Amino acid sequence: MTGLRERLGNKGFHLDLLRGRGYPVPSFRVVTADEVRTGVNPVGVERLLDELRTEAAERMGLPPAAVAFAVRSSPPVSMPGMMDTLLAVGLTDDSVPALAAHLGSAELARNMVEIGRADLRTHLGVVPESPVAQVCSAITAVRDSWHNARAREYRRAHDISERLSPAVVVQAMAFGTGDRSGSGVVFSHDPRTGQRGLHGEYVPASTGAALVAGQVTPDGLARLKHDCPQAYTLLDRFVAELFAWRQVMIEVEFVVERGRLWLVQMRTATASPAAHNAVTVDAWRTGILDRNTALTRLSLDALCAPPEPRAAEGHARLLATGIAAAAGVATGRIVHAAEEVLAHAGEPVVLLRPTTEPEDFVGMANSAGIITLEGGFGSHAAVVARELGRPAVVGACFTDPLWLENPTATTVTVCGTTGRVWEGVVPTVTPPSDWPTDLLGTIPTDTDRRAYLETLTTSIRP
Structure with a gap:
């Protein structure tokens, strides 16, 4: 694990990569793992929020008083859903006029303030009055969720070291709750099969929290293509570019705000070893990977196992x-x-x-x-x-x-x-096995498949 990934965490590291390549990412800062361990500094948080408000005004067209923050965990290894996330933090009743002007609806503005208050009540039991106090408390709550029972059990099950610690991402929110707006999740490939092509789902007029939590059954991407065709076209292009760059199946969370696309998160997609093998073979066939690299990435266990029934x-x-x-x-x-x-x-x-x-x-x-x-x-x-x-x-x-x-x-x-x-x-x-003879050749008669693969890959492994 690189030092930068360990300091910024998996989420912060990938957001930093996206920002560095010029992709549309809502303004964010990472409270590094070292800073989180040291403790939350209100003076530092106030400075961080001032910077984000200024940047969000320039990049996102948000009035400073209308900026809401998402406070998310960024552990060094992705732990989906195991740590806490707080949305719409930093809003107060004083935020409603500016937020209503930005969203075009006083009702949407009040709803967003209430979303933030509900998250704070759930995680803290109280709602701090000032935006700085809210964000400080949210960072602390996210940090402390590293030690909750479900996170500990997840680390135990996945052999993740307890010596690691999370960073925290504080990000200005793009609002997916109005007209021509929504949120979704997309993959560069079908995670079940590894088949190439944009695959995912979209929920109109939503923040994304209900989608990720599984509290709604979403629409397909055809809805996004119909409602916001330009955002869909950009998303399709961005995901293809990101796959060609990262050379692994990727997952992207996104928000569309009044037709404008924002990438909120990117990570390596969770999929079966067989699906990742299919992605590797496809990447070799399309020239993204050379043969030696492709061979070293293949899961021999998945190649030797029968297809999923x-x-x-x-x-x-x-x-x-x-x-x-x-x-x-x-x-x-x-x-x-x-x-x-x-x-x-x-x-x-x-x-x-x-x-x-x-x-x-x-x-x-x-x-x-x-x-x-x-x-x-x-x-x-x-x-x-x-x-x-x-x-x-x-x-x-x-x-x-x-x-x-x-x-x-x-x-x-x-x-x-x-x-x-x-x-x-x-x-x-059980369907017939799909053996990529163009990459792996034909196994001689009476030859053990695993022995053949081990011989093939051992010669090129570093």
């Missing part, structure tokens, strides 16, 4: 359809809470929730599969399921809503490859 059609009652968020098939007893998952230890279970919260991580990690009634491809449930390798269907719509109240079976089969949920146990079908 899918549930066979027509063998059981179809209960629900939704978004295929994480490939694979899982069968198990339905449970409705993380605590129930642990109570059925040793038995395969499927976690069925309206949405998942960061507190559900342990239950998700110990489930065979996951279903949520809300959420989209970039929701907490989808991201964590792909990271854990758990088949998942999100935004599931049950054909008979009464089934949820009076289920006729305790066991279901989740097909995260097709986005379907079946009653009972369903047989699976």
